[in-house]
Amino acid sequence: MWTIALSSRKESRLFENAFHPSFSPDGSRIAVDASWAGPRRIWTVDARGRNPEQVSTDVSEAVAHLRPRWSPDSRRIVFQSVEGTRFGVRVVDVASKATVRVVDEPYASLDPVWSPNGRFIYFSSYRGGGINLWRVPVGAEGAAAGPAQQLTTGAGQDVQPSLARDGRKLAFATLKQNADLWKLPLSPDTGRPAGPGEEVVATTREDSRGNWSPDARRIAFNSDRSGDMNVWIASSDGAAPRQITRGAGGDFQPTWSQDGSRLAFFSSRSGHLNVWTAELESGRLTQLTRNRSIDINPFYSPDGRSIAYVSDQGGRLEVWAMNADGSGARPLTSTGVLGHFLRWTGGGTKIVYRCPSFGGAARTLEVPLDGGEPQPLAEVAGGAHMSFSPDFSKVLDVVGHKTIWISPLAGGSPEPVFEFDDPDVRIDYPVWSPDGRWVLFDRFRPQGGDVWLMENLD
Incomplete structure (x- = not known):
């Protein structure tokens, strides 16, 4: 020093x-x-x-x-x-x-x-x-x-805040990144690669957080290619991209209903982070939660009757569930939730999530939809963005933002299945396709940044 x-x-x-x-x-x-x-x-x-x-x-x-x-x-x-x-x-x-x-x-x-x-x-x-x-x-x-x-609600990464002495001006840096969606063919039996990775959706902006439709023929994702971060869909090969939501703020992490007719996502368009849905045919948007808290990461149940999501309206981030129309919202956990990871199991009767731990590794737990104590699912050495195979026998995760690993859910040693050699590239958010033949994931690459000034803070 x-x-x-x-x-x-x-x-x-x-x-x-x-x-x-x-x-x-x-x-x-x-x-x-x-x-x-x-x-x-x-x-x-x-x-x-x-x-x-x-x-x-x-x-x-x-x-x-x-x-x-x-x-x-x-x-x-x-x-x-x-x-x-x-x-x-x-x-x-x-x-x-x-x-x-x-x-x-x-x-x-x-x-x-x-x-x-x-x-x-x-x-x-x-x-x-x-x-x-x-x-x-x-x-x-x-x-x-x-x-x-x-x-701030921009699509870039707003970091390093610095305030003027009078407290009314705030300077900060915005780091820009290019994000593409890639897919990797997998063997449905072994989960191992069946060919090279390939680019699916790529622009000069950010296209990320992809999710498969139930028939694996389409993908939904968030993109800022139109200026604002909104929800888009495309065919599974990236063709025919179509913008679903429009407007300022940010719309993130779309997931499909089981019949493929609508998407659930979270958005800051109301001034707070709440759960919304979009009907694909009509384009109609519906706000499901109206809290001043953080309501994020919605996932439809397999029967389409419920939505699991993460909310901090009780004081910290926990797993919540509600009916598909937004009624009947209720907390399911009191253990805390780690990352963006929620998954339905048991035919829609249980929800898998990651629980943080200050004394050791995070745990993977399973909580019943109708109430009850969470139970350990397995000793899975995964992170906050795991993805299960359709038969629930294997799990994918990203290690160090560089390598996709596969692990048997019943126990066993994890093995790498895909990696980028480029030191400037990071990957994240792997999602297994419903037919078990592909994994969709994000590829991020930095693109410099700008310095911005925000004035008239109160």
């Missing part, structure tokens, strides 16, 4: 193996993240790099603390916690070392910063489908004092 005197341009080396320095408002202390005494934690040193003091602690050595930023009164530090693929926001009191969780959910929350008046913490999150800017009100102790508010 180095400092530079702006008047003389003189550089001074302070210490080693520390990152993300942040000066306290009075300039007397520097906060950093460092692994000087074990796992990466938040430390402070004086302006000369002396008198180090560890500020943050954690019960788990698997959790890292990163990117500290001081509060305006120098009493607290906000930082990013990382456990595997789980990114949260915490605040630590510098004097007492007490830590509170501000944002704790399966959706990565990044780059937290304070507002100049100390009343808000701004951060990036992909809880709405894309990576957008959010802010959460905080109380005197740094804990959340209300629900988070979404500030």
Whole structure:
């Protein structure tokens, strides 16, 4: 870690193996993240790099603390916690070392910063489908004092927020990416590749989150090729693309009804993230949930009578279910939900989901639709975006955003089935086709970025 005197341009080396320095408002202390005494934690040193003091602690050595930023009164530090693929926001009191969780959910929350008046913490999150800017009100102790508010709805990745001193202007970077839909032929018997991967839907914009129709002849996906992130469909070879939804905001992650006549998706077009449906023949849109909470990731049941989805209206993200017309909404779990993963099993009587764990690996659980305690399904070493084979004997997952792996559900060693060699490319969201012959997945490639300014914040 180095400092530079702006008047003389003189550089001074302070210490080693520390990152993300942040000066306290009075300039007397520097906060950093460092692994000087074990796992990466938040430390402070004086302006000369002396008198180090560890500020943050954690019960788990698997959790890292990163990117500290001081509060305006120098009493607290906000930082990013990382456990595997789980990114949260915490605040630590510098004097007492007490830590509170501000944002704790399966959706990565990044780059937290304070507002100049100390009343808000701004951060990036992909809880709405894309990576957008959010802010959460905080109380005197740094804990959340209300629900988070979404500030941007663009299709790019909005990151690294920075506020002007008066708190009314917000600068941020938008990272652009190109996303294509690819498919890989698989043997229905073994799940192993039956040929090379091929591009299905490709534009210069983002085409992602593909899902197969029940007859495997069509795919639905979200795309910003028209300017806004909306829902589209195409034939399974990518031909005849057709726009289903239109309008500002964002429409994400469409899934099919069993008869192929409509799509369920989640959208921010109402100002909040809610579940909607679209009738393919008429184009009619229907809003099913009307909450100020986050309602996302809807999936139709096999009989088309119910929709499972993820909602935080009870305080944190859980599995919910409702009738296909939006009535009868009810929570099914109280364990928390990890990622975008929900799947129906048992002919539509149960829902499989991933449960986060602070003390170890995430678990795969199965919860009955009519109520009851979730039960472990299997010890599947999968992530947040697994996909089951049609006969429910195998599971696909992406490891490191580079490789698609297949594992027997009954146990056994996972094996790689597909990988991109390009270091700039990442893949995600594999979806097995209903006939077991294909897997559809996203391929992402970065395309640079821009800096934007948001004004007149209140």
